[in-house]
Amino acid sequence: MEMKTISAEQLKHVCVEILKSVGANNEEADIVADSLVKANLRGVDSHGVIRLEVYVNRVKYKTIIPGAPIKIVRETSSTALVDGSHGFGQVIAVKAMKIAIEKAKKTGVGAVGVFNTNHFGMLAYYALIALQEDMISLITTNGSPFVVPWGGRVPMLGTNPICIGIPSNQEIPIILDMATSAAARGKIEKAAKEGAKIPADWAVDEEGKPTTDPVAALKGALLPFGGPKGYGLSFIIDILSGCLTGAAFGQHVISLYPEDKNGTLGHFILAINPETFIGVKEFKTAVAKAVQEIKACPTAPNVPEVLVPGEIEYRTEQKRLKEGIPMGSETWRIIEKLCKETGVKI
DSSP states (O other): OOOOOEEEEHHHEEEHHHHHHHHHOOOHHHHHHHHHHHHHHHTGGGGTGGGHHHHHHHTTSSSTTOOOOOOEEEEEEEEEEETTHHHHHOHHHHHHHHHHHHHHHHSSEEEEESSSOOOOTTTHHHHHHHTTTEEEEEEEEEEOOOOOTTOOSSSOOOOOOEEEEOOOOOSSSSSEEEEESSSSSHHHHHHHHHHHOTTTTSOOTEEEOOOOOOOHHHHHHEEEEHHHHHHHHHEEEEHHHHTTEEEEEEGGGOSSSSSSSSOOOOOEEEEOOOGTTHEEEHHHHHHHHHHHHHHSSOTTTOOOOOOOTTTHHHHHHHHHHHOEEEEEEHHHHHHHHHHHTOOOOO
């Protein structure tokens, strides 16, 4: 099937209408659609609109509940514990990030834990919210066990991503957004749906052998990045997101699948106000200088330039805003299927 291209505005409109057709209110539909399209814009297609079908299915199974109340169940001047009541993960996380930001404005630091939530897509989406308020942010979430611990052969941990956003005077937002597995499971799912191969160091099959077949990888397990280093970081993220928040952890986490089971994952969101340290202006100036110096570093052979975290995604976004978002055949099939089922026109 020929690659389709669609504008961000058109794609968001379709996603909003599909979400509203299954019961999401205007605010929920806007937030979820915006987060998905933002992922596609930044080239993180594994967390873009390809996820819309599973969200719709979970709404049908009532494991995502439109209009669910988001409640603070425990709170101090700088911390909060939030019960998402099984609503849309993106809506819950936006609320949690805003709570963290408001607390950081008052006390310097805002830390929010979240339970009874759902998959919330690309973590950078929430870092971008914090950057609008000149806040440093750290976001983590755990997920269903698809990754083997270092030295193990049974999946015990999720891909457990971490994201850190840093305010700067530079045009390019500095955002480190990475899974602690060798690859995000979403990328393997996308490869499986599109019939593509994966690198041999991403995953193992059911027998624990390296594989380039994404279908075999999904039946087997992902590998942590960097061996024991990725495993150690993943384990700590699981504790912050699960143990600290009262959500599930390890093998007990349910994220997207099975669709008819409530999500049991958790999120940890931290906002830090640079104003309470050296001041926002001074901090952003120092970060800008650090960026300039890093990018001025002499490059290795055959390397055109040194990049900072988030720069590739930023450039991809600028390109796709002008040229449109390319849609793979499987992603387009999902959109067409959902439109047909819900009566939404493409």
